[in-house]
Amino acid sequence: MFYQVVQYIKFLLRSSNQHGVHSPFVYNLITKCFYDKSNYKDYIxxxxxxxxxxxxxxxxxxxxxxxxxxxxxxxxxxVSKMAKNAGSTFKRAKLLYRITNYLKPNTILELGTSLGIATHAMSLGNPKTKITTIEGCPNISVFTKNQLEINKVENIEIITGNFNNEIKKLTSNTYDLIFFDGNHQKEATLEYFESLLQTVDNNSVWIFDDIYWSKGMTEAWETIKQHPKVTVTIDTFFWGFVFFRIEQAKEHFTIRV
Incomplete structure (x- = not known):
């Protein structure tokens, strides 16, 4: 926890908002999506x-x-304590909703279903998207699948299993958005990153959760930023956004959300 507090102070000192962002794509993403103040009905x-x-x-x-x-x-x-401590917060769930509503991804892969809060929000953001989500814990997977069915969420496939094994079966696919929210360890994060690079196209966006979870996760984030295929990254402290747009000059942004 002390590590995260120190990193957050450093983040506040170096972060900014949309001012000074010269990339039209990133500027629009920040102003029309991140900072969108619309009170969407789906927020309820x-x-x-x-x-x-x-x-x-x-x-x-x-x-x-x-x-x-x-x-x-x-x-x-x-489940109640998990929802309070381990699930996505309402604020972050709303941001995920805006992201899928704004980018309109056709296919999404989520590593770490948990209680389905993020999954549910992404589904509402773009009901036409096909979401594949992987959960390692069988009991959580069964519970969450039931909850999503109760809420009539039909565009989601939950896969139960070890990420390493399941990812290998999915590398022939293309994903417009991947949300990494399941294994907050440096080696595993980098392994998933390398394995899933095969699924990238020019418009893909990857979101890494808790990039300041630990020193190891921050090191993984820094390694990802320097990868040749990565062109643009946005550090929002709790999430790291990665883009592969070849028309973009390589640039790293630190934005308060």
Whole structure:
């Protein structure tokens, strides 16, 4: 936690807003998506979904295949506590909604379904998109699939399994958006990054969760930024955005959201 506090102070000192951004693509993304103040009706559905999860007292036996939770160390966890501590916040879920609403991705891959808060938000943002989401814990996967079905979310396929094994089966596909939110470890993050590069096209956007989770995750983020295929990155502290647009000059932005 101390590491994250120090990194956040550094982030605040070097970050800015849309001013000084000369790339039309990035400027529009920031002003029309990140800073979009519209009160979308679907925000009510997102909030209701989160609030309902926070009231579920059911306990699930959790199998952590990644770095695990920094808050909850016990193997058996209540859904309500997971929704409060491990799931996407309402603010971040709304941002994911705006991103899929703005970029209109046809295909999305999510690593780390958890309770489906992010999955649900992305689905609402673009109901026409096809979302493939991978969850490592069988019990969470079953619970979340049921919750999404109750909410009549039909454009989502949940795969249960180890990321390393499941990713290998998906590398022949192309994904317009990939949300990395499952294993907050340096080596695993870089391995997923390299494996999934085969799925990239010019308009792909990748979002890495918790790039300041640990020193190792920050090192992974810095390595990703320097990769030859990566042209533009946006550091928002809690998420790192990666773009592969060949028409863009290589540039790294640090933006407060």
């Amino acid at each position: 559905k997102i909030k209701d979904f989160i609030q309902r999860l926070k009231k579920v007292k059911l306990k699930l036996k959790v199998t952590d295949l990644g770095a695990g939770s920094q808050v909850m160390k016990q193997q058996e966890r209540s």
